[in-house]
Every structure is written in structure tokens, then in C-alpha cells.
Amino acid sequence: MDNPTALKLFLDEVGDISRFAGKFLTQWFKPRYEIAEFVRQCFVIGYQSLPLVGLTGFIMGLVLTLQLRPSMVDYGVESQLPAIVGIAIVREIGPVITALIFAGKIGSSIGAELGSMKVTEQIDAMEVSGTNPFKYLVVSRVMAAICMLPILAVLSDAISLYGAYLGVNIKGATSFRLFWMLVIDNLAFNDVLPAFIKTFFFGFAVGIIGCYKGYNSKKGTEGVGHSANSAVVISSVVIFIIDLLAVQITDFLGFN
């Protein structure tokens, strides 16, 4: 595969995803609203992802604290460990790790689910039966992803902070009240709001890419696996790209 062809394929794919996203936006506003399916997807995408996201967040908080501790001790600012860990979790670690885990679990799940429906022609059958498959399958899932990822990220932050509290207390003694005060004292709206807002975009990216890959799955059962895999890979890369753009925008707006 020579480079011009690869570039052409890449641009073709980007264009397709953009058209898919545009279609999602136009379909989202149009009735009829699939509320029941949206709630069901919220349960599957959000609630059922919580144990995995929570576990990852807890471990991240604990590990981050233990990894930071020696350097903080070297610099004589051990007492500021909760503040540093709090800022790191709320600003970056919480949203990004949650989004990556979310992409791994939900992106692949959506890709595989819609891919199998596509290759087994269930989507075509829905169209024949008069149901709008895009609205029922794609809009509900993407909307659920957009709404659930911020909540998952917030809960992940909370669990991570608890993990960090335990991490601080493994080799030291800090009361939860003092830990919490130190975290809150060093947090500002500039730290919380941009991090919270970017999780909506992460959710959108994971949902739309998973749906696009599944909705456009080809080559039978082999294509299903490929759809699930590429949905995770592309979602993960897009999460980092959005993160990069988000930090540039917040910096430009003076929130950093």
C-alpha cells in the first residue's frame, strides 16, 4: 500500500466519520425519541461500567500517590501530597483513564454489537419494518455514552481520591478531613470544569466511533472483530487528540 493511497483511505475514513457524526446530530433533534432504549443503554454503558472504571480509578489513585511520595519527600513537601494527587486526578488522570477504560469496554462492545447486527442484516430488517435503525441504535448509544462518561469520570475521581487517601496513609498519618481539606483548598473551578467538560467530548468520540465502526462493518464475522478492535484503537487515539485540543483551548482561554 503506497502512501497516497493510505492518505486517501485515511481522509476517506475521516470524512465518513464526520458525515456519520453530522447525521447523528441531525437525527438527535428529530422525533421520535427512543427514551427507553436510551435509558437501557445508559444502564449498560454507565452503570455496568462502574465496577471496572472504579477499580481502575482506585488503583490509579493509590499507585499515583505511592509513586509521587518519594519525590515529594525528597523535596520536603510531603504534606502537599494530597494537593498534588488531587490536582493530578481531577485535571487529567481521572477523565483520561476513565475514557480509555470506557473506550476499551464500551467502544468494543458497541462496535461488536452493531457489527454483528450489520453482518446478520438485522439493521436492514429494522429498516424494512419501519424502525429508524440509526435513531434506535446509534443515537441512543452515543447519547448514553455522552451522558454516562462524565458521571463515570466524576465517580472515578472520587474513588481515585479515596485510593490516594489510603496511599497517603500507608506510610503516613493524615486524617480524611485534613486530606479532603488539602485537596479542596488546592482545587479551583479552572481545574474541575474543563476536565468535566472534556469528558462529554470523550464520550461522544467513543460512542460515535464505536457506532460508526459497527454500523459500517463488512466482511462477515471477521469484520465484526475488526470493527470492535478498530473502534477501541481509534477511540483511544481520538481521546488523546481531544485531550491535547482541550488543554490548548483551556490554556488559550486562561484557565490553566
Place this chain on the structure above:
Amino acid sequence: MIKQPFNNIKLGAFVLSGLVFIILLLYLIGKNQHLFGTSFHLKVRVDNVQGLKPGNNVRFAGIDVGTVKKINIINDSVIEIDMVIEEEVQSVIRKNAMVSIKTDGLVGNKVIEITSAKLSAPTVENGDMLTPKKLIDTDEMLRTLNKTNNDLAIITENLKITVTRINNSKAVWNLLNDESIPKNLNQSLANIRKVTQTAGFMANDLQLMVSGVKSGKGTLGKIITDTVIAANINETILSIQAISKHADTLVKQLNATVADVQNNLNNGPGTVNALLKDSSLTNKLQLSLLNIQKGTDGFNQNMEALKHNFFFRGYFKRLEKEKIKANGKTQTN
């Protein structure tokens, strides 16, 4: 579909817990930044904010009571800081309170410190302008500290050398080990104390004397204060000076005379020079003296013979009687 209500409860709890946490987080941050609750504004104008930013804490007596709301540049040398302060501390901050910009620790964030003045004043009101305190520049402080450190290093080095020398000195250790020195020192101190006391008394006496003399008491006082005596002394000194001059002339004349006599004695034709210088004259004189001695001896013998002579014996006896009489009279008296 049977599980739907149960799923909804779980989903609802999940969504609510997430929302509650984010709202709680935002509320606590807002509360920390004094965005909620009643507050009032205070202002201060400084020439340099030293990196202070909106959102930095404001402290009163070390307690966080507010935040910096806004920093406005009034002109090239005046910058106004607007602070949001909790209303509950309004009753303890006075109008004459001083404001300074400090650093939280050595490398921490900038904070505004409100310090109470000692004099009482009415409490502050919304929008009051507080007075800035003279700020200490950390850089300048560190520069001074650096110089002090260098000086300290030199002093320490010198001290080290001195201590080493003292350690190696047997004389110093002998001195330190000698137990009699403290006793002697105590004794010396006691003596010094006595001497000092005596000197004190002496000084007092001297002061009394001086004041007496100043006031004209005693001979010295009279000498110093009496103008007549001073004039007499002056006159006397002048006379002494005149006499001295005269005496000087006399001494010169005497010297000339003595020199002349000496010259005459040594070289002149007189008897004295002959006596001193002519040895034959001396011999003749000695011979003459011998002859005189012989003559007087013979005369004595003649006189003795005369006393025993018949003609003169009565005369001599009468002389003796008168002599005895005269002696008796002196004894009775």
C-alpha cells in the same frame, strides 16, 4: 422488561451519586473561594503586587478569611487589589489595619496578610481602602542572607583555626585546669569592687571639693575666685621675673669675678699664688713655724717659772681667787 424498574433504580442511584459528587465538589471549591455566603469588599493600593493573582488567599491573623477578587492597574505606579472578605470577620478588622503581600512558605503561593494595628479604630466597612505595609523584598533578603553566609563562613573558618590553636595550647589548658585561678579571680573581683567603691567615694569627695572650689570656699577657692589675689600673684610673678633677670646678671658678674680670681690664683704675682705654687716658701714657712713652736715652749717654761717667782706669785694667786669667785657666782645663779 421485568427488570426495568430495578435497573432504573440502579441507574438513578448511579447518575445521582455522580451528580451529587460533582455538585459537592464545585460547591466546596466555590465556598473555599468565598463565592457563596455573605461577603464584603476591601481594597488596597500598592506599587508592586509581586506576582499576586486573583484567587490568592487573604489572611487575617493567619486565618484564611477571603480571596483576591481583582487586580486593577490604576497607573504606572499604583495597582489596586480588590479583596472579597467573609462578613463574619468584618467586626474584627479595623480601619487602620495594615496589608502586606507575603509568600506562603518559601516557595508557596502569594497571600495577602491583614495585620491589626495597635491603636484602636472603627471597624471596616464595605469598599474601605486599607493601608499597605512596607514590603520586604525576598530577593533583597536572600542577597543579604548570601552575604551574611559568606561572612559567616569566613568567621567560622577563623574560629576553627582559633579553637584548634586553643586546643593545642598547653598553657591555656593549664590555665583552665588551675583551680586556684577562680578563687584568685573572685578575690580580685572583690578587690576591684572595693577599689571601685572607694574610687566612687573619692570621686564624690572630689566633686564636693571641686564644687567648693568653684563656689570660692577654702584657700584654693579663694585663689581661683578672688581677683585681688590673682592680681597679687600676677604682680609677684612679675617681680620674680624681674629678680630672676637681676640675679641672672649677678650670676654672670660673679662668674666673671670667680674666673678672674682663679686666673690670678693660678698665674698672678700675689702671695696666695706663691703659697700655692712656690715649694721653697713652703719649706721656709714650715721651718719658721717650728722655730715659733720652740719659742713658745720656751716662753711657757719662762712663764711657769715666773708664776713661782717670789715677785709675781701674789699676782697669780689673786687671779685664781677671782676666778673661783666668778665660778661660784655662776653656779648659785
